[in-house]
Every structure is written in structure tokens, then in C-alpha cells.
Amino acid sequence: MIEVIAPGPYATVQDLGRPGYAHLGVPRSGAADEPSLRLANRLIGNPEGAAGIELTFGGARLRFTTGTWVAVTGAACPLELLRPRGTAPDDAAPGEPVPQGMCAPFWVPAGGELRTGTPETGLRTYIAVRGGLDTPVTMGSRSADSLSGLGPPPLRTGTVLPIGPTSGLPPIIVDAAPSPGLGAGVLLVLPGPREDWFVPGALTTLCAEPYEVGQDSNRVGVRMRGARLKRALDEELPSEGMVAGAVQVPPSGQPIVFLADHPPTGGYPVIAVLTPASLARAAQLRPGDRVRFRRG
Amino acid sequence: MRIRRAGEWSLLVETGSLEISHRLDTLLRADRPAGVVEIVPGPATVLVTAPGADLTRLRDRLLHLLETGSTIDAGSAVPAPPVTIPVVYDGADLDEVAALSGLSPGEVVERHTGRELVVGWLGFAPGFAYLTGLDPALRVPRLATPRTSVPAGSVAVAGPYSAVYPSASPGGWRLLGRSTTAVWDVTAEPPALLTPGTRVRFLAVGEP
Numbered sequence: 001m002i003e004v005i006a007p008g009p010y011a012t013v014q015d016l017g018r019p020g021y022a023h024l025g026v027p028r029s030g031a032a033d034e035p036s037l038r039l040a041n042r043l044i045g046n047p048e049g050a051a052g053i054e055l056t057f058g059g060a061r062l063r064f065t066t067g068t069w070v071a072v073t074g075a076a077c078p079l080e081l082l083r084p085r086g087t088a089p090d091d092a093a094p095g096e097p098v099p100q101g102m103c104a105p106f107w108v109p110a111g112g113e114l115r116t117g118t119p120e121t122g123l124r125t126y127i128a129v130r131g132g133l134d135t136p137v138t139m140g141s142r143s144a145d146s147l148s149g150l151g152p153p154p155l156r157t158g159t160v161l162p163i164g165p166t167s168g169l170p171p172i173i174v175d176a177a178p179s180p181g182l183g184a185g186v187l188l189v190l191p192g193p194r195e196d197w198f199v200p201g202a203l204t205t206l207c208a209e210p211y212e213v214g215q216d217s218n219r220v221g222v223r224m225r226g227a228r229l230k231r232a233l234d235e236e237l238p239s240e241g242m243v244a245g246a247v248q249v250p251p252s253g254q255p256i257v258f259l260a261d262h263p264p265t266g267g268y269p270v271i272a273v274l275t276p277a278s279l280a281r282a283a284q285l286r287p288g289d290r291v292r293f294r295r296g
Numbered sequence: 297m298r299i300r301r302a303g304e305w306s307l308l309v310e311t312g313s314l315e316i317s318h319r320l321d322t323l324l325r326a327d328r329p330a331g332v333v334e335i336v337p338g339p340a341t342v343l344v345t346a347p348g349a350d351l352t353r354l355r356d357r358l359l360h361l362l363e364t365g366s367t368i369d370a371g372s373a374v375p376a377p378p379v380t381i382p383v384v385y386d387g388a389d390l391d392e393v394a395a396l397s398g399l400s401p402g403e404v405v406e407r408h409t410g411r412e413l414v415v416g417w418l419g420f421a422p423g424f425a426y427l428t429g430l431d432p433a434l435r436v437p438r439l440a441t442p443r444t445s446v447p448a449g450s451v452a453v454a455g456p457y458s459a460v461y462p463s464a465s466p467g468g469w470r471l472l473g474r475s476t477t478a479v480w481d482v483t484a485e486p487p488a489l490l491t492p493g494t495r496v497r498f499l500a501v502g503e504p
Contacts, residue, residue, distance in 0.1 A: 022334045022343075023321070024488040025418035025425075138482050148422050149463075150482065193300035193308040239419055239426075241336030241343025243306045265338060265419035273303030276347075 001065045001162055002129065005113065007155035008059030012144035012219075013135050014126075014260075015051040021139060022241065022264035029145035032219055032260045032283035033124050035180070036074035040128035043071035043177060044105050045169045050132030051142040053155070055125040057286075058116040060155075062127070067110045068163060069130035069172060075122025075284055076102045076179065084111030104176035122284040130172070134164035146219045147261040185210070185289065187257070187278040188296030189247060194269035197237065198249070199230045202271060203295070206247070206255065210290040219261040221248075222282050224291075228253030229271060242266045245274035245282070247293075257282050299355050306334075306345040309358055314339050314416050314428065316362075318493040323361050329354055337492045338417050378412055378495035381460060381479075383451050385500055387471035389439075393453065396436045405500050407431040408472060413458060415494040423462030423480030425490035430458050442468030449475045451498065458498075460490070 004011075014037060017030025031037035031054055038048040053060070058077040064070075072079055080097035097115065100106045108114055116125060135142045135152055144151040155161075195203055211226035229249045242248065242265060246258045250268045257274060259282065274282060275296045285291055300308040311317045317337040324335045324344065331349030335342065346354055385405045394401045413427040430453060438454045443466060446452070450461040452469035459469060462480030479489040490496065 019333045021422075021487075022336045022345075023418060023492060024422060024486065025420065026422045026487075139487060150422065190301065190303055193302040238339040238341070239417065240308065240338040240341040241302075241306075241334070241345075243302050243343070243345060245303055263419065264336060265417065270302065273306075275304055 001160055002133075003063045003065065004155045004157060004159040004161070005061035005063055006059065006157060007159070008055050008057060008116070010056040011060055011155040012054050012146075013051050013133055013152055013155070013161070014054040014143045015141055016049040017143045017260060018139050018141045018145075018150070025264060026139065026150065027145055027147050027261050027264055028244065029141065029143040029148075029151065030260050031126065033074055033126070033280045035280045036124070037126045037128065039103065039177060039180070040071045040073040040126045041132070043073070043103065043172070043174050044069045044128055044130040045172050046128060046130060046132055050128065050164070051135060052126050052128035052133060053161075055116060055127065056123060058118045058125055060114075060116045060127075062114045064108045064112050064114070065110060066163065068108050069105050070108050070114065071103070071105050071128050072100070072116070072125060073103055073128075074125040075119035077119045077125050078117035080115040080117075081106070081108060082113040082115065083109055101176065103179050105172050105174065123286040124283055129163050130169065131164040131166040134162040145261055147263060185291045187282055187291055187293050188275045189272035189278070189293050190275065190296055191272050192270070193273075194237070195271050197231055197233045197269040198271055199232045202229045205229060206271060207293045207295060210292045211255070213285045213287050213289045213291065215287045217285070217287060219259055221256040221258045221262060222285055224255045224257065226254070229255060231269070237267050237269050239265045239267045242270065243273060245276070245279040246270040247272045247274065259283055299358060301351075302343065305347040305349075305351075306343060307351060307355060307358065309342045309344065309362070310340060311342055311362075312340055317342050317417075319365050320358075320361060321492055323365050329357050336417075376494070378497045379489060380497050380499050381451075381475050381477050382499045382501040383409075383473040383475050384503060385473040387451065387473040389452075389470035390472050393434065393436050393470050393472060397433050399433060404434065404472065407434055408453070408458070409498045409500050413496045413498075415490045415492050415496065416457070417492050418488065418490070421462060421465050423488040423490070424459060425479070425488070425494075427458040427490075427496055428456065430456055432456075434458075436470055438468040439470060442466055446471065447474070449477070451475050462488070
């Protein structure tokens with residue numbers, strides 16, 4: 001089991017979410033930076049969709065009651081492991097913090113405590129444990145959905161997270177994976193589906209000057225501040241299905257990039273959609289970051 | 297009819313009408329093309345998402361369905377009977393809806409129960425179904441200030457739609473009454489009682 005001593009600013013349990021229910025009004029949810037969760041799971045021999053912890057701005061302290069293999073991916077944080085007395089190797093005194101690396105499996109002994117610092121760049125850090133988190137399943141997923149409230153609430157001090165069985169999992173065969181990095185501040189977009197609802201050149205405007213990431217961004221969407229995107233059609237768009245990565249433009253003209261917990265339908269036109277790789281990158285943008293859109 | 301690209305993995309089919317959206321939705325669910333994970337009907341569109349699939353083939357398939365689907369006799373399948381939802385008509389806004397529509401509260405109830413409604417699509421919250429076909433006399437604007445919490449089971453109207461709140465949530469629709477029928481249950485499959493195309497009949501009852 002894992003006992004949450006401190007969750008950091010915002011931490012949730014995430015797997016790959018609830019695909020297949022959008023027509024019932026259910027957001028997909030799941031890890032905002034999905035490739036990072038998948039990588040963390042692969043590193044320790046888990047199925048890629050096992051549930052892990054998604055941290056926002058790091059800052060977590062977790063105590064492990066059982067010895068566990070762990071991998072941490074996504075936004076790079078300083079990692080420290082505090083071993084309980086009697087289990088320290090020769091190079092560290094009992095109880096002294098030992099640094100650990102990102103994107104590499106490491107062993108946390110029973111009674112050990114993992115501390116994550118604050119990432120210098122990027123926003124979301126993923127902690128996977130061998131066996132996966134064995135928290136309750138709602139509609140096929142353990143994910144916490146911030147929009148609909150499905151799944152468990154965010155982690156709090158004292159939250160206990162059971163770990164699933166490890167029998168039958170393949171052995172751990174990777175020492176470390178090269179960190180995929182967060183990429184330059186560029187998001188690739190494919191035009192449409194509603195670019196014709198905007199004035200000619202709106203897509204060029206989107207891709208011209210950088211936008212700044214707003215403070216009110218969250219798992220639903222990244223709110224961009226920058227050049228206004230003007231509409232050519234003023235009529236109301238009938239509600240239609242929305243995809244993750246959609247660049248939706250409300251009447252303010254300031255685009256919102258939809259992330260994992262986006263509403264499954266919406267009534268504002270979508271000028272363009274991020275490529276899947278850029279969607280993961282968008283999930284790592286933090287308030288104040290500057291980012292450029294480019295046609296993919 | 298036009299099929300628009302919505303990113304690398306999705307196509308947005310313009311159907312132009314809710315009826316064709318429902319027909320395409322039914323055809324796609326009955327014989328789901330490979331790789332399709334989401335089919336989301338809307339009032340004038342159907343969004344089809346198929347990560348990693350060949351979208352050129354999918355587009356051809358959708359065009360074919362749109363061409364042939366209109367000739368498929370919708371009556372060949374026996375339609376499911378309408379879902380009856382019992383309602384206690386004691387909602388906080390019943391009198392105001394009556395005043396806005398120039399009817400008596402009793403007439404509002406008669407008109408709300410007098411027609412079969414059809415689930416257009418779901419949105420706003422899990423299990424929240426937009427019911428179409430509302431008597432035009434009952435078209436009233438939303439509340440100027442939404443309530444911070446509307447109880448689950450509240451039966452409400454706004455604009456051309458009616459709905460049953462699937463769970464407690466903020467809401468700006470006008471409340472006519474309450475139903476004891478659970479329209480949302482995460483342990484059921486499907487978890488929503490009201491899915492797109494489902495026909496619905498409200499039934500006035502006394503205290504449940």
C-alpha cells in the first residue's frame with residue numbers, strides 16, 4: 001500500500017480513462033500526458049494502462065508499506081528516497097535521502113518514503129508502481145475525472161492507495177529510458193473541423209505570435225491568452241462531439257485546448273485539433289508558458 | 297452531406313438533422329467499423345473517433361452508410377417501447393413556467409405528459425439527456441441565475457428541451473417536478489437509461 005503523506009498542489013489517480021462513453025456525456029478522462037503514464041508502466045513491466053498517480057507541480061510525499069518497484073516519468077522532479085532504518089546500502093546512512101532518477105525503475109523498500117520536488121519545467125509527473133494502483137473501478141476506469149466527478153476525489157493527506165498483484169507480470173528488463181523531454185514550445189495542429197466558421201486568415205493568426213498559458217488552465221483545458229480569433233459566422237453552432245486536443249474558440253476569441261477531462265460535446269467552433277504528440281505536450285504546459293501553434 | 301476531419305483520429309459527419317444522426321448512430325453501433333471507439337451523435341453531426349485506424353477507409357464507409365442508410369427501412373427493426381418516467385409535478389418553477397407560457401399549472405403538466413419525447417443527445421453531465429419534441433407552448437428561457445445545486449431526478453425544461461437531472465449538479469433549467477426513476481447508474485451497463493434515440497413518456501403521479 002501507499003500512504004499519502006502530502007499530495008502536492010493537486011494529485012489524482014489516473015489510468016487511460018473511460019473511452020466509449022462520450023455519447024452518454026462521459027468525458028474520457030485518464031492521464032493528461034498519456035505517453036508518460038504508458039512509459040512509466042512499461043518501465044516496471046506493467047500493462048501500459050495500469051493506474052498510477054498524476055502529480056501537478058510535484059510536491060508529493062508517499063510512504064510505501066510494502067516493498068515496490070517504482071518508475072517516475074513526465075515533468076522531471078528531483079526525487080528522493082528515504083529508506084527506513086536497517087535497509088540502507090553502505091553509501092547512505094539510515095534515514096538519509098538518496099536521490100533517484102526519472103524514467104528508470106527503482107526499488108522502494110517497505111517503510112520507504114518517496115519525495116518529489118517541484119519540476120523546473122513541465123507540469124505533470126507520473127508515478128507508476130509495479131502491480132498498478134488497485135483503487136476502485138468506475139465504468140471500467142480508476143481515473144479521477146475533474147469535470148464529471150466520476151472516480152475518486154483528488155489525493156489528500158492520509159489517502160491510502162492499495163497496490164495490485166505483481167504475479168504474472170513480465171520481468172523488469174529496462175535500466176533507464178531516455179527522457180522523452182517536453183519538446184520546444186510548439187504545438188502542431190491540423191485545421192478543422194470548423195475553420196470555415198472563422199474569418200479568412202484566422203488559422204494564420206493562430207499560428208503567428210505565441211500564446212501565453214492562462215492561470216485558469218486545468219485538466220479540462222489549457223486556456224490561451226493572445227491574438228483574438230475572429231469568427232465569420234455569428235450563428236450558434238449546434239452542440240457537437242469534441243475531441244481531446246481540440247482548439248475550441250469561445251466568444252472571447254481566446255482559444256482553449258481541450259485536455260483529458262474535456263466535455264464530450266460543445267457548442268463553440270473548433271478551429272483546429274492538436275496532433276496526438278502535441279496533445280501530450282500541451283498537457284505539460286504550465287501557467288505563464290509561451291507556446292506557438294504551427295500547422296502539422 | 298460533408299465529412300470533416302477533426303484531428304488525426306476523428307471524423308465529424310455533418311448529417312444536417314437529428315434524425316439522420318440517430319440513423320447513422322444506429323447503423324454504426326449495429327456494425328461497428330474496425331477501430332471505432334467513440335460514436336457521438338449531435339443535433340446535426342455524428343463524431344466518429346478511431347485512433348490509429350485508416351480514416352480514408354472509414355470515410356468511405358461513412359459515405360456509403362449515408363447513401364444507403366436512408367433507404368434502409370427504419371421499420372424493419374421493431375422499435376423499443378418508450379421509457380415511461382413517473383413524475384411528481386411539484387417543481388419549484390412550475391408556477392412560473394405556467395405564467396411564462398400563459399397556461400395553468402395543470403395545463404403545463406398535461407402538455408408535458410401529452411407528447412412522446414425523443415432523446416436527442418447527451419451532454420452537460422454524464423447521463424444528462426436532451427429530450428426533443430417538447431410541446432412548443434412549454435418553451436421557456438433558462439433561469440437568469442442558475443441554481444448552485446439541483447437535486448438528482450429533477451425534471452426540467454429550457455428552450456426546446458426537457459431533461460431529467462441524472463445527478464445533483466448546478467443547473468439553470470426550470471424545474472417542473474421530480475422523478476424517482478434513476479436515469480444514471482454507474483454500476484449498470486449502459487449506465488444511462490436514456491440513450492440517443494430512446495423515446496420517453498412522462499407520467500404524472502402523486503407522491504411516490
